[in-house]
Each structure stands twice: as structure tokens, then as C-alpha cells.
Amino acid sequence: MKAKLNKETIVDLLLTILKSTLNEIDGRVDLTEGENIKLFGGEGLLDSIGLVHYIVDVEEKLEDEFGVSVVLANEKAMSRRTSPFSRVSYLADYILEEIKLHSND
Amino acid sequence: MSSKIEYILTPWDTKSLELKTAEIKINTYSDLDTFKADYFAIEEKLLEANVQFVYTRITSFDRSLRYFLQKIGFYFVETSLEFSLNRVQKFEKRKLPIIEYKLANEEDHSVIKIIARDSFNFGRFHEDVNVPSANSRLRYYNWIDDLVGQNAEIYVAKVGKEIIGFNIQKIDFSRKAITLVLAGCKSGAEIFSLSLWNEIIYENKIKGFNQINALISASNIGVFNIYNQFNFILKNTYLGFHKKF
Numbered sequence: 389m390k391a392k393l394n395k396e397t398i399v400d401l402l403l404t405i406l407k408s409t410l411n412e413i414d415g416r417v418d419l420t421e422g423e424n425i426k427l428f429g430g431e432g433l434l435d436s437i438g439l440v441h442y443i444v445d446v447e448e449k450l451e452d453e454f455g456v457s458v459v460l461a462n463e464k465a466m467s468r469r470t471s472p473f474s475r476v477s478y479l480a481d482y483i484l485e486e487i488k489l490h491s492n493d
Numbered sequence: 494m495s496s497k498i499e500y501i502l503t504p505w506d507t508k509s510l511e512l513k514t515a516e517i518k519i520n521t522y523s524d525l526d527t528f529k530a531d532y533f534a535i536e537e538k539l540l541e542a543n544v545q546f547v548y549t550r551i552t553s554f555d556r557s558l559r560y561f562l563q564k565i566g567f568y569f570v571e572t573s574l575e576f577s578l579n580r581v582q583k584f585e586k587r588k589l590p591i592i593e594y595k596l597a598n599e600e601d602h603s604v605i606k607i608i609a610r611d612s613f614n615f616g617r618f619h620e621d622v623n624v625p626s627a628n629s630r631l632r633y634y635n636w637i638d639d640l641v642g643q644n645a646e647i648y649v650a651k652v653g654k655e656i657i658g659f660n661i662q663k664i665d666f667s668r669k670a671i672t673l674v675l676a677g678c679k680s681g682a683e684i685f686s687l688s689l690w691n692e693i694i695y696e697n698k699i700k701g702f703n704q705i706n707a708l709i710s711a712s713n714i715g716v717f718n719i720y721n722q723f724n725f726i727l728k729n730t731y732l733g734f735h736k737k738f
Binding site for chain 2: 436437459
């Protein structure tokens, strides 16, 4: 692992990527709600296509910047009652969980 | 002066609506008066055959035909968009969430039917306010059986062990072209929709096809955006009409 990963670092990473994704979509960027930002569903900032590109970017950045290889769009994510993709905070928790799980493999 | 107009009985719709149904296919016509005469001849045959519910689809720019159909009792139900991707052989597979895409087994058909019934919300039946939602859903469910019987190619998309989507396509070998008949992911698995189309295009590239065509409901914004993402071009807009005798 290239740098220390904790929830704060992951939330920062998620917000940075989100800013760039939203910039590409339509230029609206309001990230003041931080980790409480809704990503997808209801009042989420991303549509399903935007979410897919976002998740792919997150996976790539995790690998490039932290040397962590995780697949986030998987069976487990889909079967959860609360989607890990619905909020930045849930996604950060889910990433940490996946990293922990795979480091125990 | 001539017109080419014909009808086919649509038992798959009859099964879902519990009404005898047919589709009128308007292929070409040179003048509206000839068309009208031919149409009424067809309608007489439909009535003799006890058909109670008919469907037809016309190009959106034909104002005269649209006026005529509405005047004789057809009502508008759906706008459809025809998309096409040419140069499939140039397609580069994209990096997207991973799914397994493979030909369906017979035991997969029941899962496909449930996805089509429960997760698909667009189409001329769904958009016809005179057709109850349960019948529209049943139509998709029944349609899968008919497509299986028509030698269509059926693929499933899987994540882990779960079928999350499917694609049903027909092949035109003479034109090296594919027509996507029905494709999509189940509710809750939309994050894999782009991956599904990525695999559909790539698989058809590998098989040597050079064109992929699809007809979707204009109300289906999610799928519209997917075709847009993969650079399909919009070829035609059609208007669908129903008539109850």
C-alpha cells in the first residue's frame, strides 16, 4: 500500500473524483455536504451512467494512488438493503470493508 | 399507384390482453387514396377474423397518414426511436464493471421472463393508458416464450451466480447485421447496464457483424443514454397507434 487509507482519506478521494465527474457532466459542483452527499437514487447527483463512470474512476484511483485493487460493483453491493452507492459516506465504508476483506484473503 | 399493407395476427399479444390482436404493417404507399382503400380492405378482413385490437407504426413525419389513422379511430400510444451502430468491427471494448455474458441455458429462461415482467417499464403496452399495467407486464413475460420459439439468440448477463440482465437478438446474415429485440438489466442492477451493452457490442464484433440496430421507446431515457454513450446514431422516429374495434 502506497499511502495510509482510512475513512477520511477515502472520503477526500471520493469527493475529488466526484468534483471532476460533475464538472464533466454539467459543471455543477456543490460538495459542501461532504460525506453526506447523495450520489445515486432519489436526489442523488449522478444518474446510472454517471455512477458507473464514477465507480470505475474510483477503482482506478484506489489502485493508482494506494495500490489497492478492489471490485466495487459486485454481487455483494447489489444485494445490500442500503446501496453502498447511495451516499459518499456509505461508499467510503464499503471500500474500507472490501479492502479489509481482501487483505485477509 | 399502390400500397403495401398487410396484417399479421399476434397471438403473443392475444395471450396477454385476452383479446384477439393483430399488427398492421405499412411497408410503403404511393398515394393516400390508394392506401385508404387498401386499409379498409384489410380492416374488413380483420373484422371477419374477429380481431378486436390492432396496432400499427408509422414514420413520424407522415402527417397525412397520422391524420387519417386518428380520424378512423386509432389513438397514439408510443414514440419509438430506431438506433444504429455501424462499423462494429472498429469497436473498442471499454473498461466497465465486470459481468459474465454468455448464451442462456433453457433453465435461464424463467429468470429472464421475470426480469422482463418486473423490471421493464416501457413499450407500447406500458404506455397505452387503456391497457392495465398487469397485462403489459404479462405481455413481456409471454413474449420471451415466443422469442425462444423464433430462434432468436438469447444471452444472459451474470454477476456472481445471479442473472442480472439479458439480451435477445436476431441475426440478418445477409447484411451482417444484428437487431436487438429486447435487452436490459433488472431493477437494482442498473449499474451493470453499460457493461451489458459493452459486452453485446463486443460479442457481435467478435462474431464478425458490422451493424447493430435497435428500436426503443422514446420514453426510455435510461436506455437512450446508453445508446448515446456507445455512439449509436438515431436513424428514424416512429409513432405507434392502437385501435380497439
